[in-house]
Amino acid sequence: MAVCPLCxxxxxxxxxxxxxxxxxxxxxxxGRAFSGATVRMLLLALxxxxxxxxxxxxxxx
Numbered sequence: 374m375a376v377c378p379l380c381x382x383x384x385x386x387x388x389x390x391x392x393x394x395x396x397x398x399x400x401x402x403x404g405r406a407f408s409g410a411t412v413r414m415l416l417l418a419l420x421x422x423x424x425x426x427x428x429x430x431x432x433x434x
Contacts, residue, residue: 377392
């Protein structure tokens with residue numbers, strides 16, 4: 374029987390722990406923390422922040 378990794382109560386296959394409310398899909402240690410699309414979006418946001426900062430510094434000169 375599956376148990377909650379946070380509180381140890383039986384979950385009965387529910388997507389959320391009935392005792393503490395932890396989403397078990399998020400707490401699954403066998404799954405990947407970030408999908409490929411998430412990593413690409415984070416890199417794109419980082420690049421956009423870098424370019425905006427670079428443009429702001431160039432405009433201040």
